[in-house]
Amino acid sequence: MAYQLDLFQQSNKPAGFDESAPGPLPTGRIPSYIRDHRKRLRSRFMQGGAAAMPDYELLELVLFRAIPRQDVKPLARALLDQFGDFNRVITAPTQRLLDVKGVGEAVIIELKIVEAAAQRLARAKVINKPAISSWDALLDYCHTTMAHRDTEQFRVLFLDRKNILIADEEQAKGTVDHVPVYPREVAKRALELNASALILVHNHPSGDPTPSQSDMDMTNQIDMACSTLGITLHDHLIIGKSREVSFRAEGML
Known part of the structure; x- marks a missing residue:
């Protein structure tokens, strides 16, 4: 992922700033409604696979790791509104992703891991x-x-x-x-x-x-x-x- 570091530093955000990083919660714990929502989505994914989920929910699952203590549904919908579908979100250029409010380095990394994994899997079937x-x-x-x-x-x-x-x-x-x-x-x-x-x-x-x-x-x-x-x-x-x-x-x- 080294190729992305220069892009982050060239953006208009201060060095080290990450909009996706959650702020501290008073209790230091994930609110129960967020925890329960994530549990339900993960359970549905394990039971029915990706075919049972719309793009915004699949994208939420990806964003969970990047933003561990916040509701990521608004960001998932914002990304889909900007780029159109799940594939276009994960393959979008880093600089364009950074233009979406709430996207920071942690989000970029998770999206690009998914993109790289998809390409590796597809390549393994032909090489x-x-x-x-x-x-x-x-x-x-x-x-x-x-x-x-x-x-x-x-x-x-x-x-x-x-x-x-x-x-x-x-x-x-x-x-x-x-x-x-x-x-x-x-x-x-x-x-x-x-x-x-x-x-x-x-x-x-x-x-x-x-x-x-x-x-x-x-x-x-x-x-x-x-x-x-x-x-x-x-x-x-x-x-x-x-x-x-x-x-x-x-x-x-």
Whole structure:
């Protein structure tokens, strides 16, 4: 989580200040109504799982650890009002989260732990496994990792001769509508990893995965660079908010 420390210090809050830290209660104990509410939510979660809970209650469960002695329901609702749903809350950039009153370092850490755990779980289902026969899991991983980002990210999935996913690397970050990609660098990295095939993946923060002309041009350039080296470009996936576009499925590759 070291990457977040600079952001906290750059905010307009005094150093060490944490709005999510609870103030002392007169009795030094959690009020009974808060304790009972938390007990009920935890019990419902254990009995019915996440499917039995709306987003704001699942978010409350996450916030319990960050804010141990206060009612977190108002903050959970404020976060959902700001970002829309549970996924967008936990994947929101740190600085935007800090703009929500009541969010401090403790809250950020808990949210980002959940985000990291979700990405690790999704990645474990695809890494070192056949990419083509695990296609649905691969799409889930791409959406988990990239669908809710505010800026474009370009990733390359490197496959061996048996189409086993041997590496997943972020090649570049960009702006809200552009990411710089260098075909020669992609091909060079494939050689370094002894990869036989690639799947390109990038997101559209707008939510619309429709390929742009620059997306098509870049794909063709990478395809040509890889072809000269005997490396196959299996697909280019563009990830939107709720769906994706496959160049291969659309006949563009």
